[in-house]
Amino acid sequence: MATWSNLNYQNSASPLMEQIIFFHDHTLVILIMITILVAYLMMNLFFNNYINRFLLEGQMIELIWTILPAITLIFIALPSLRLLYLLDELNNPLITLKSIGHQWYWSYEYSDFNNIEFDSYMIQSSENLNNFRLLDVDNRIILPMNNQIRILVTATDVIHSWTIPSLGVKIDANPGRLNQTSFFINRPGIYYGQCSEICGANHSFMPIVIESIPMKNLINWINNNSLDD
Numbered sequence: 408m409a410t411w412s413n414l415n416y417q418n419s420a421s422p423l424m425e426q427i428i429f430f431h432d433h434t435l436v437i438l439i440m441i442t443i444l445v446a447y448l449m450m451n452l453f454f455n456n457y458i459n460r461f462l463l464e465g466q467m468i469e470l471i472w473t474i475l476p477a478i479t480l481i482f483i484a485l486p487s488l489r490l491l492y493l494l495d496e497l498n499n500p501l502i503t504l505k506s507i508g509h510q511w512y513w514s515y516e517y518s519d520f521n522n523i524e525f526d527s528y529m530i531q532s533s534e535n536l537n538n539f540r541l542l543d544v545d546n547r548i549i550l551p552m553n554n555q556i557r558i559l560v561t562a563t564d565v566i567h568s569w570t571i572p573s574l575g576v577k578i579d580a581n582p583g584r585l586n587q588t589s590f591f592i593n594r595p596g597i598y599y600g601q602c603s604e605i606c607g608a609n610h611s612f613m614p615i616v617i618e619s620i621p622m623k624n625l626i627n628w629i630n631n632n633s634l635d636d
Contacts, residue, residue, distance in 0.1 A: 409572070417573045420598060420619070421591050423494060424575030430490050434483055441479070494575070497589050500557035504548065508560070508567030508580035510606065511613050515548055520629045529614050542599045547616040550592060551625045557589045568604035571615060577603060592619045 409417055419425045505516040517523040527544045550556055560569045562580035570577040571590075578588045592598075602613035620628075 419573060419575065420594055420596060421574045421576075422593065423590060424573060426490055426493060427575050430486050433486060437479060437483060494588070497557060497587070498555050500589055501554040502550065503557045503559065504550070505559045506561075506569050506580065508562035508564075508569070508602065508606075508613070510564050511610075513569075513613060513615060515546075517629070523629065523632050527615070529612055539599065541612060542601070542614045542616070544614050544616045547597070547618045549618050549620060549625060549628050551622045552592045552595050552619045554622070555589055555591050557587060560586045560588075565606045566604050567602045567606050567610075567613065569600070569615060570603040571598055571600035571617060573598050574617070576600075579604065592617075595619050595621065 416424075416428050416431070419428055503518055505518060507514040507516070512526055512528045514526050515524065525546045527546045527548070529541065530538050530543045530545055558569070558576075558578070560578050560580045561584060562582045564582060566582070567580040568577060569580055574590045574592065576588060576590050578586050580586070596619055598617045598619065600615040600617075602610055602615075604610060606613075
């Protein structure tokens with residue numbers, strides 16, 4: 408999760424988030440090179456005194472400053488398109504999770520396992536001092552590691568956004584519409600997110616918590632919840 412004075416991305420917990428970070432670094436290098444070149448040219452313009460009264464045209468320089476930006480955009484666009492298709496790909500998911508946005512909480516359904524359903528509310532900071540303020544919930548999402556997971560997202564009232572930064576997942580929850588995406592968690596842990604859509608006065612107080620566990624533990628959790636039902 409994000410910490411104080413951390414200007415970088417959170418540590419990735421999925422292959423897609425790794426690719427997003429790589430693309431960010433790739434684009435940032437190109438932007439730094441452009442910035443340095445433009446700053447150098449501007450400094451030269453400020454401090455040189457060269458004057459050419461007979462300069463009417465410069466076809467070569469115009470050709471260069473037309474072609475170079477086009478080539479630069481290609482270097483940015485091709486990895487970007489590849490990443491967009493990777494994020495949209497759905498590869499034989501093992502589990503389907505349905506997430507429904509309400510004001511101001513989320514509901515979850517495990518449709519593959521006897522319709523396990525529960526609501527996930529934010530825990531007040533005064534209830535338990537061991538929890539993260541405004542980030543922890545009473546019922547966490549339990550998902551297996553090293554497996555492809557599909558999530559279906561919708562809402563009942565206004566537009567919400569189901570976002571987990573460390574997994575590289577951000578998908579809108581629209582009333583009357585079912586959106587889907589998938590992700591792959593490659594290590595165990597607890598991952599935090601929030602609603603990142605301006606859906607009202609308390610839009611930031613809809614935390615999302617995923618607990619990634621081995622498959623054997625998930626089967627035990629499913630059996631226990633099925634018995635409780």
